Amino acid sequence: MTRSIKALSAFCLLLSAALLANAVRIQVFEAKTYDTNPANRRPVIARYGHPRGDILVGGVPVTGSKDTRQRLRYERTYRDGPLYAPVTGYASQTFGTSLLESAADGVLSGSDTRLDLMRLWHRFTRTPQPAGAVETTIDPAVQRAAYRALHGRTGAVAAVEPTTGEILALVSTPSYDPGGLSGNDGKVAQNWARLTTDPRQPMLNRALSRTYPPGSTFKVVTAAAALEHGIVTDPNARTDTGSPYTLPGTTTRLRDGSRHCAHASLRRALALSCNTVFARLGVRVGLPGMLATARGFGFNDSGLRIPAPVAPSAFGRRLDPAQLALSSIGQFNTAATPLQMAMVAAAVANHGTLMRPYLVDRLTDANGTTIDHTRPVVLRRPIHSRTAEILQRLMVGVVSHGTGRQAALPGAVVGAKTGTAQHGVRNAGVPYAWFIGWARQREEHAPRVAVAVVVEGAKSRREDITGGGDGGPIAREVMRAALRR
């Protein structure tokens, strides 16, 4: 019996060796496969296991974290959710992240390596790296002014500081509360379904992600091209354009809203927003010249990040002369985001230098120490400073005795351009009212703010005046708030 008992103990030893070897296989050699299996919830649990970092506006958090004591423990909360939704986006346990929540997720979730200098030590002690914070460039007063001015309308506002590229306001209406999308319960899925099927598209970020035909506001770009390419040398000289204007190669006649447009000077043409003059100027500049200037202002650039991606604005690359004429007055295929048109105004105001727009001022770690700071960067120089100064005067003329009178502010120099973009089959859709502008204090040289406003479903006539009527007061409130900074 001794022999068989010894054999049995040897067998048991074999069994324990098998168990141990198998444990080594799973816990050491195959561990990575299991850890990275998408069905393994541990990474998600870890992600929500500590409070998410905050997004700050004007030094004050507009977000928060709520301890739900659920498995995905911390849930995102938002202060003034609808106001800042176009900036923050949402951070949802169920539907992922968007906008700044997505672009700055590394810092906000705590996975960014810059957050932790003692990374190895913390990995050893298994202390989760605390999340950092994101300080935005948004000015709460400007943001609030834009939101209040847009109230009840469908539209968007983008405001930037021309000298730096700091984005001061980013508003889209109707908006939504991203707080309704964070969390684990069924209510979140309901909210998501309701928001994504709402015909008013509250989750669409109209300031960044939606392009509109820019209409007459694009005439600033056409004017810039005409001046840059020497087509127009004296803005006060009469242009050789009759009204109406027959589009080249067609019998289509382009008309103007004003009787004073025939052979109008560049100054008068911009003030009165003469379609004929700018359509013909665009054709005279030619496609390569128009493309070059438009590109200089940021059109046809699909790589812009603020750091959330911005929908590319477009100016047609292959156009016949008639299409070029229409494109030059911001119709046909020309499309722009409100941010893009704010960039046009900003480049003009900043003497021809276009700064890269940005939304994140700095990133801080959990202790408030800055780990990254955004420095203003020149994106392009689309026009010479001389051209820019001519354009500035022309745009000031739009406010002083043109279509943009509503935007005038006492004590400030304001330049603007209005627009009404037609759209839909045979232009049957309710037009979009546009307004772009910039402002500086009368005694200062540097511009304080550039703004673009778009309002869907303009109230009144399909004339350029509506751009001023709908967008003007909104732009004025935004610029007024920005000038108080």
Place this chain on the structure above:
Amino acid sequence: MRGATTTQAPPAGRDTTAGVPRRRGVELALLFGAVVVCLLGYTAVGLATGGAVPPDARSYAAGLGGIALLTHLAVRLRAPYADPLLLPIAVLLNGLGLVLIYRLDQATPGERAAPTQLVWSTLGVALFLLVVVCLRDHRVLSRYAYVCGLAALILLIVPIFFPALNGARIWVRFAGYSFQPGEFAKLLLAVFFAAYLAAGGHALAHSGRRLWFLRLPPGRVLAPVVAIWLVSVGVLVLEQDLGTSILFFGLFVVMLYAATGRIGWIVLGALLATAGAVAVARLEPRVNGRVQDWLHPLAGTEAGGAGPGQLAQSLFAFAAGGKLGTGLGEGHSALIGFAVKSDYILATAGEELGLAGLAALFVLYALLVAAGFRAALALRDQFGRLLAVGLASILALQVFVIAGGVTGLIPLTGMAMPFLAKGGSSVVTNWVIVALLVRLSDRARADAVPRT
């Protein structure tokens, strides 16, 4: 596996009144260590899950310390030559089990299992004391062999008259507590097999007709054994509990081999087991599912799958633990869901204590089993030797089947990890097993003492 310890008496020692060191001091020191480890674990769970030392840490320490002292005293007085590893390992495993269950209780509020487990553990310790104090000579048990066999049968049949729980009809519910009589039955069967084989082992080994290389024993010797085995396996198939039925069959084969020394029994047993396993896997969808899970544990996680199954979650937990573990209270083994405190308790140990902790647990079990085999080798009576082999094999088989199951080494069969897993009947039975091993090893080592 037989260690270099003292079945042959060294001439001198600290405690040399009988010529063999009694090693009770070692046992006490180890017990102290075991209690400290458990207390640290309990505190770590509290700190990790609640941010504070659990309020009842002191009473937990006092309770565990009291148990350790009491059992130690009983052993010191009544089984002074017992193997000094047995009791500390039992206390450590039971204490760690309580820590793990308490830890999982934190993740599943509303399903507190640790208090009940504590009650059962206390009962188990009481039975331990009873056995150590009252059973002066293990050979007494062989007189009750047939009573034990009959009792085992009755215990196995009783649950048929109670409602099934989670598909298995192995529970008896009484006054709010539920227990599995099958757990006690395996102990009784071990006693029965040991007694029966001790009496008839010679006949099994050396008589009967030869068939190929097997020597079949005469029917009159074999019939009662086969009958008991058939009945118990039949009952278990009726009760839908594959784990216990595998355990009984394994126990039967191992003890038969130990008694006869004939490898033929192992071969025959393995063939029968394979045939049975294939048949059951074909016929029984539940078992077939287990085999499929084992072959493709991650099938549910692929596109269009039903999500990760329990085995996949268990493997995720082990993998998440890695080499050193996440630390007690820092893992997410609760994702396994159902049976996380019973069948899958080892996954929590694997995740939170890592490969290091898991290996330590395996070593503890190996030492426990080795102690049983060591006693078997040193004992002089056939019954005692076979009983020791049987008891050690019960532990070894259980550990291998369930640990292999939850780590994907073999298809999963529901079984309790001895001392660790939630389950009252199991923990009580294990304490009795350890008590019997204490008694057997005491006799084994005392017999090595030259009598005057």
